[in-house]
Amino acid sequence: MPTRAPRRIAITGLRTFLGGRLAERLSSIGPDVHVLGLDLRKPWGLPSSVAFHEIDLTHPTADATLADLLRKEEIEAVVHLAFRREPTADIDADHELETVGSLHLFAACQAAGVRRVVLGSTTMVYGAWPDNPNYLTEDHPLRGHPHAHNVANRVEVEALAADFARRNPDRRVTVLRPCWIMGPTHMDAVVRYFSRSVVPTLLGHDPLLQFVHEDDCLRAFERAVRGPRSGTFNVVGRDVLPLSTILRTAGKRTLPVPAPLLYRLRYYPSHAQTGDRPEGFYDYLRYLWVADGSRGFEVLGEPRYSTREAWMSFVSSRALRQYR
Amino acid sequence: MDPEHPGKDPSGAEPSGPDALLDEALAGLSREIRSRVAGTDVEGIDWFGLFDELRERTRMLGMRERSGETDEFGMDPELLRRARPLFQALCESYFRVEVSGLGAVPEGPVLFVANRSGLLPYDGLVLAHIxxxxxxxxxxxxxxxxxxxxTLPxxxxxxxxxxxVRACRENAERLLRSGRSVAAFPEGLKGAGKVFRDRYRLQRFGRGGVVRLGLETGLPIVPVAIVGAEEAHPVLFKVESLARAVGLPFVPVTPTFPWLGPLGALPLPARWSIRFGDPVDVGALGAGMTDDELLVSRLNERLRATIQAMVDTGRRARSGVFR
Known part of the structure; x- marks a missing residue:
């Protein structure tokens, strides 16, 4: 098995935050690294060093098309990041893209003989449950959340990845599970929640949370693509902080809502657009779901930002934008 | 006391935490005002922006009763420091806790095992404080x-x-391996839900998790008997039909609880005694013994019997519940 770092890399979901930034990062390594970005449409402002190919992963023949493309481009490593940045109300479409799209991708990788696959998952797949231990290791069962359809999709995709790894013991499959990503430029449903001026919380609950800085997260992905080791790793920042401390350091006002009341509001305005019941998000602000990052630190490198520093980096960038 | 910051404040006045924070906030505010006023006439000042800034900065002061960082399990040293006088009063004046045998407890991480009583964990917090x-x-x-x-709101x-910390094997192991002690109450919910007539009758010690932990980590187990805590919250009877609606495993009825509302959560002023027994070094048997189910359950039962005997001695030694 050659241990040379792969030079021809394909990235799905080029228009996502991680996809786009990782493509830039990998293509800037040197002229011998060729990065092929895949997505539905070409993103605006794509650096010329990144090649682009249009593909719809949900198309019924996407697997064959993709396999041909991967073979023609002699792709050595695929980074799979074609997931919704945030859940949409169209649960079926999300399932088509995230789960069926991944099914097509793994089939194509199998057929094209791709040596290395890196899957972007999330620590949310462990689920927020009252009986979680304080630190979830990579071997903890993936229980997901019954009311978060995007998390459920990711659990299915992880099962597909595990299946792919079992059928192809000679290929390297790496699954990275970042926790909530914070930083000056990252934006998703979680960041939007935290950037409100009045933040709704659950009355009487104050769980410990962890963040990873976007740069640390991208570096972990880069090492996973180029480095010699494979496996499943949590990608988290050092330390944990209670939600109340996180919000207070940013000087945010909170709106504590009793959980039974919030969970009864089925069409709570900001959650109607996710298609999920409020539990799907707010349970993650109710119970512990902190992941143990020590295995990832050892293999993918120590993070440069702690949870607090990642949060402050987000807050300070936001304040600059707010006050010009 | 707060740490001193020599040289930071030349006037030497009030270098303590909250005041320093206030000074910093006010200095920042005046800088802000100056930067906004400079070069504009009075009508041009952005009063709304200024007000927002003031609000933001005063809100930062909400941090002063907590520390900015917690340990990996969420313990807040600042809150503990502030709560110390309260616990001191609770132990010395209210429960008048008598402690014995603490000298025999070995240095370094140990596994305290004690009897459990009452819905709220006063016993655990007092033990930790002592x-x-x-x-x-x-x-x-x-x-x-x-x-x-x-997970109770x-x-x-x-x-x-x-x-x-939530009671589970992973957490206890992580704490012990990082050199911290742990206080376990293996009676669990059965212990917390003891009614008054069953007081000081130790319930089954779960499935031997504590013994297994001692075997795996090789750390000494210290049996602890807490006498008095079981009278601090005498549960007369339990209402199980209401439990689901409230989110508790059962609703206790004590002489004070539903009747006095939240005040009923306060314990009665029973006189407590906490005795620490001789450490049991199960680690000497070796980590491989955890598979020996019979050995684990025998050790588990022996541990329970030891604590039961210590509790009985403690009850005989006292002159009355409240005196």
Whole structure:
């Protein structure tokens, strides 16, 4: 098995935050690294060093098309990041893209003989449950959340990845599970929640949370693509902080809502657009779901930002934008 | 006391935490005002922006009763420092806790095992306080608390910040391996839900998790008998039909509880005694013995019998419940 770092890399979901930034990062390594970005449409402002190919992963023949493309481009490593940045109300479409799209991708990788696959998952797949231990290791069962359809999709995709790894013991499959990503430029449903001026919380609950800085997260992905080791790793920042401390350091006002009341509001305005019941998000602000990052630190490198520093980096960038 | 910051404040006035924060906030505010006023006439000042800035900065002061960082299990040293006089009064004047046998407890991480009583974990918090006072903050044992209590609204943030940790093998092992002590109450919910006529009758010790932990980590187990705590919250009977609606495993009825409302959560002023037994070194048997189910259950039962005997001695030694 050659241990040379792969030079021809394909990235799905080029228009996502991680996809786009990782493509830039990998293509800037040197002229011998060729990065092929895949997505539905070409993103605006794509650096010329990144090649682009249009593909719809949900198309019924996407697997064959993709396999041909991967073979023609002699792709050595695929980074799979074609997931919704945030859940949409169209649960079926999300399932088509995230789960069926991944099914097509793994089939194509199998057929094209791709040596290395890196899957972007999330620590949310462990689920927020009252009986979680304080630190979830990579071997903890993936229980997901019954009311978060995007998390459920990711659990299915992880099962597909595990299946792919079992059928192809000679290929390297790496699954990275970042926790909530914070930083000056990252934006998703979680960041939007935290950037409100009045933040709704659950009355009487104050769980410990962890963040990873976007740069640390991208570096972990880069090492996973180029480095010699494979496996499943949590990608988290050092330390944990209670939600109340996180919000207070940013000087945010909170709106504590009793959980039974919030969970009864089925069409709570900001959650109607996710298609999920409020539990799907707010349970993650109710119970512990902190992941143990020590295995990832050892293999993918120590993070440069702690949870607090990642949060402050987000807050300070936001304040600059707010006050010009 | 707050640490001094020599040289930071030349006038030497009030270098303590909250005041320093206030000074900093005010200095920042005046800088802000100056930067906004410079070069504009009075009508041009952005009063709304200024007001927002003032609001933001005063809100930062909300941090002063908590520390910016917690440990990896969410314990807040600032809150513990502030709660210390309260615990001191609770132990010395209210429960008048008598401590014996603490000298025999070995240095370094140990596994305290005690009898459990009452819905709220006063026993665990008092035990942690007493050990921390005698041996220093690093030796503070972390009370292990059942799931339903550590996720209970309002109890959860406070208990976590006071150092309680959800009772499960992973957490206990992580704490012990990082050199911290742990206080386990293996009776669990059965212990917490004892009615008054069953007081001081120790319930089954779960499935031997404590013994297994001792075998695996090789750390000494210290049996602890807490006498008095079981009279502090005498549960007359339990209402189970209401339990689901409230989110508790059962609703206790004590002489004070539903009748006095939240005040009923306060314990009665029973006189407590806490005795620490001789450490049991199960680690000498070796980590491989955890598969020997019979050995584990025998050790488990022996541990329970030891604590039961210590509790009985403690009850005989006292002159009355409240005196």
């Amino acid at each position: 050990v921390a006072e005698a041996r220093g903050e690093e030796a503070r044992p972390r009370p292990l608390v059942a799931d339903w209590l550590i 309002f109890a959860q943030p406070t208990l976590t910040r006071l150092g309680a």
